[in-house]
Amino acid sequence: MRRSRTRTRARAERSVRRRRPALVAALLVVCFMVLTACSAIPTRGPVGVIPAAEPEVDAVAPAFDPVGPAPGATPERILRDFITAGTGAGDGYSVARQFLTPELAKTWKPEERIVLFRSDPRVEKRETEGVYQIQLETTGTVDSRGLRTNSALPASETLGVRMVQVSGEWRIDDIPDGIMLAQSSARDLLISHNLYFYSSNYRYWVPDARWFVRRTGVTARIVSAMLSGPAPYLQGSVTSAFREGVTLARDSVPITSGTASVEFSSEVLEDATSLGLQQMNQQLQANLLGLNDVTSVQMTSGRPIELGDPAPELVVPELTPDVGGEQVAVADGELVRVRNGATVPIEGMPSVAELQPRMPATSVSGSAYAFVNGDRSTLFVSAPGSEARGVVTGTALTRPSFDPENWVWTTRASGGRSSILAVPPGGTEANAAVLAAGWLGDRRVDELRVSRDGSRALIVADRDGTSELLIAGITRSPDGIPQTLTTPLALPVTGDIDTAAWAGQSTIVASSLSADEEATPVILQLDGDQETMAALTGVLAISAGSDAEDTLYAQAGATLYRRIGNSWVDEQLKVSDPAFPG
Structure with missing residues (x-):
């Protein structure tokens, strides 16, 4: 701990x-x-x-003041001190360059790749004269674009090095570009920063988490x-x-x-x-x-750029789409709203009890609802004043998810594989978009949630008995029709993950599910940070609103629990399958 x-x-x-x-x-x-x-x-x-x-x-880094090479230092000492010198970004890593030959010092790119490691590096001499290797227990890497890759479990990496003598002192003549940082120092030496790009319809900002050296x-x-x-x-x-x-x-x-x-x-x-x-x-x-x-x-661009009068088509994109504080859930066989610690009927909603509704979803406007039936063989959509209608049939349909344009998303199993469907507003399976995602292969999709900006899909998948938590981009036609899911970003998780939900634009909540075993939901940031919540027995569903601090809930048994700090507080509401809009 x-x-x-x-x-x-x-x-x-x-x-x-x-x-x-x-x-x-x-x-x-x-x-x-x-x-x-x-x-x-x-x-x-x-x-x-x-x-x-x-x-x-x-942003100025804390005072790291590495020293240059010690006179008469052994090759092993030079390599260890070179690693330490990577913490000194000042003056273009001038201290670290002192450990290199003059030729290499001119071409070495320190931020081409940053290797994050835990425990002390191991330096070993090889049989060939002047050849050494550095062995690292790694926790992740940061590439030249600031993209960070984290390992769910510690991995290892070996770097080959060639040493030569320059004026009687050992110097590094060949080593891969980049620096090596201890994981314990990374928080002080690196800063996380979200880049922002437009969604395809220019209505939302989509975050892209990056890491940069603090200098x-x-x-x-x-x-x-x-x-x-x-x-x-x-x-x-x-x-x-x-x-x-x-x-x-x-x-x-x-x-x-x-x-x-x-x-x-x-x-x-x-x-x-x-x-x-x-x-x-x-x-x-x-x-x-x-x-x-x-x-x-x-x-x-040579001179100040004049913008002119605001164009009529110019809109201010939403940075953090607000989904409100209400949830949809199932209580006594009907869809209900969860509001201010109580359940309330959905005004004008016809009874759906005979369909045994499960896993409901609602649009942000609250004008449309979707759910699957008891055996997850049919996806229904409904609205106040309208009878529920089946729009997709299949096997093991996953919880529906609404995107900002009110397309309803789900996945179904067929022949050991999963396919992804998006049904347009008012549409049926006949005009649903079946998204291309060749990378899915033999993965079984257990959950799919569309982000509130409509640009990303959060996927919980099972691959040969191993849980995966993935984020894929959603490509669309000029008319906004979903077309493909991009090759995904894998988020590092350990243990079983059965469900996940968006908690804002850059935060995800994930958990295992079990009727009688203990679960420890985890909060993951896109920049790699993680926080483990207090354990809760019998978690059957989780839900999250616009953030993970104030609007995070878990269904344990038939009772709804709310996050308060790092604890769970019983709301004493008998509901199942709660979900915020989206």
Whole structure:
């Protein structure tokens, strides 16, 4: 178990991350209001946020002050000290470069790949003179784009190294690009930051979690990562206002009195419309506001870029879609709303008791409902004032999920494989979209939940008896028809996972299910952070609203429990299969 101080610190950091979207949303609204009042981006912000004498002040790492090579040091000592020197990012990793030959020092790329490790590295000499290897017990990696891959279980990696003598001192002549950081130091040396891209309909911001070394210049690296495009699993499901080929014109983003001045290459103006420029401005704000006290942005390309009057088509995307505080559930065989600690009938909803409803879902507007019957062979949709109608039949249908356009999603089993269907509003199986997802292979899908922005699908799958928690991007036609699921991002989980739910845009709650065994639900952040909840016996379902702090519930037996801190409090409501909209 973690120490109390570690838990407190982690909780505080999550609290900061939860507040940041609200801050950015508020700042975006303010900046949009300013945009409607003038034709150019504001060039001045609150005086004194960042002194003009310091053109760029980035997140500064804690004081890590590694030393250079010791005279007469052995090759093993040089390698161990080189690893330690990777914690010193100042002056372009000048200390770490002292351990390299002059030729390698010029070409070595320290942030090309960051290997995170636990326990002490092992350095071994090989039979060939000057050849060594570094063995690491790894917990994950961060690539040059800031994409972090975490291992559910500790893995190992071996790096080959060649050493030579330079003026009588051992130096590294060949080693893979990158640095090695102890997991215990990663939180201090790295910062997590969500990049934001537009959903395909430009109505929502979709987060893309990245990690960057905490050093001067981080603002420019964040903008460069944004210009390079989304993570692989989001490609095709989100869009950027910046065309391919646009780059930063210089390697820094000066911040003066709260205004970040971002100078782009000339490609930014090629075929650019007023709407396109204003969407670029919005995306830049979404990515930078609140970072290093940035309160406004200024786009330039040789000179300040004029935005013109707000285009009629310009909308402010939602940063954190709000699904409200009400849930849909089943009580006494009927669909009910769970509101303020009580169950209330759904006004105008005909009885569905004879269908033995299970696993209900509702649209964000509350105008449509869906559920499966007792043996999960038919998916029904209904609405107040309308009789339930079956729209999909099959075997082992999963809990339905509504996307923002009111398509109803489910999966069904056939021949040992799972297929994914999305039924349009008012549609049936005849005009449902069957999504291509060749990567599913022989995986059995146990659950599928569409994110509240409609751009991602959260999937719980079983592969040869092993649980997998996956996030795939949803690609759509120009008309918004779902087409494919991208090759997914795998989230690290240990043990059995039977169900999962979105708890906001960047948070997921997952748990095993059992009528009589103990479960320990886990809260996962897209940036890799995890928090294990208190154990609860007999968990049969979990549900989450717009965040995991205030709107996280678990059904244990026939009773609903609510999260309070790290504990579960019995709401004393006899309901089953609760679900927030979506």
